[in-house]
Amino acid sequence: MAAAASFDITSTVDLQEVDNAVNQAQKEIGQRFDFKGAHIEIDFDKAKSTITLLADDDYKLSAVWEVLQGKMFKRGVPIKNMKLGDKEMAAGSAVRRVVSLQQGIPTEAAKAIVKFLKDEGLKKVQATIQAEQVRVTSNSKDELQEAMKRLRGHDFGIELMFGNYRS
Structure with a gap:
């Protein structure tokens, strides 16, 4: 695995x-x-x-x-x-x-991001709120890339930055 x-x-x-x-x-x-x-x-x-x-x-x-x-x-x-x-x-x-x-992701926006990822139907993707950031994990790198693509296409009222990619 x-x-x-x-x-x-x-x-x-x-x-x-x-x-x-x-x-x-x-x-x-x-x-x-x-x-x-x-x-x-x-x-x-x-x-x-x-x-x-x-x-x-x-x-x-x-x-x-x-x-x-x-x-x-x-x-x-x-x-x-x-x-x-x-x-x-x-x-x-x-x-x-x-x-x-705005420094960091506000709680309501973080909740909206997690809900958005769940609603998108990406089965292998999990999102968790960690203080003022959201960590997205998956066993599939393709699913993570798809999640990034969909997040970029949606407006949460703040600028999203993706980083700390670990494989």
Whole structure:
């Protein structure tokens, strides 16, 4: 009988790349004509994994968000793992928005992944939740590859990363 092969499903954000993207966004915003004279802030808190956006009005806030998303995409940061919070009023007429960065797979998404694999009818594939990741095991490497293919084709609301493949 063949030994069990496995891989882990994770979802992480490289905080150094986020920091680089925030710095690039700040530099671009400082140079753009449409932001001249505007009070714009982008604060990245590594400890809390949050980015706070502050702008004079809704239009500028959405423009800052678009610039930041573009820089994140160019640096390979998964946009799906960025959860945009609600707009809130700040001092004066300024608007603030907090973006939280999803590190690891949330419990509800992990349960959805396990349920999805069971519902797909892959008989030899077993999935288990391990803290903030999901381990998928099978005796058949072909079944594992099929599971990866099907998982890539389904949207769980976060960016899935496959690694730690063992055979």
